[in-house]
Amino acid sequence: QVQLVESGGGLVQPGGSxxxxxxxxxxxxxxxxxxxxxxxxxxxxxxxxxxxxxxTNYADSVKGRFTISGxxxxxxxxxxxxxxxxxxxxxxxCNIVGPxxxxxxxxxxxxxx
Numbered sequence: 001q002v003q004l005v006e007s008g009g010g011l012v013q014p015g016g017s018x019x020x021x022x023x024x025x026x027x028x029x030x031x032x033x034x035x036x037x038x039x040x041x042x043x044x045x046x047x048x049x050x051x052x053x054x055x056t057n058y059a060d061s062v063k064g065r066f067t068i069s070g071x072x073x074x075x076x077x078x079x080x081x082x083x084x085x086x087x088x089x090x091x092x093x094c095n096i097v098g099p100x101x102x103x104x105x106x107x108x109x110x111x112x113x
Contacts, residue, residue: 002102012109020092022104024102029098030070030075031051033097034094037091037093038106048066067079067080089111091109
């Protein structure tokens, strides 16, 4: 059973930066990798995604601040977050779509003074 293991969340002050990573425990022929987030009382939303050939897509709220990247050979997806705002506070989930869709367990990102 392939699992996705996330790391890199934590507490950061507004304007700060954080990097998230997500690695699959086994081999996946991925079609799409992405990051979602869910804030308390809100629905899970797409933050960013990257296709196997490198095409990226971002939520309007994070454009210019977040950067997604991926390593197809390592089945790893990264999210570099900068200029963080309190409204970025959420649990962040990675997602890898292949023959089966996989989800990470979630990592908390808190942006606060």
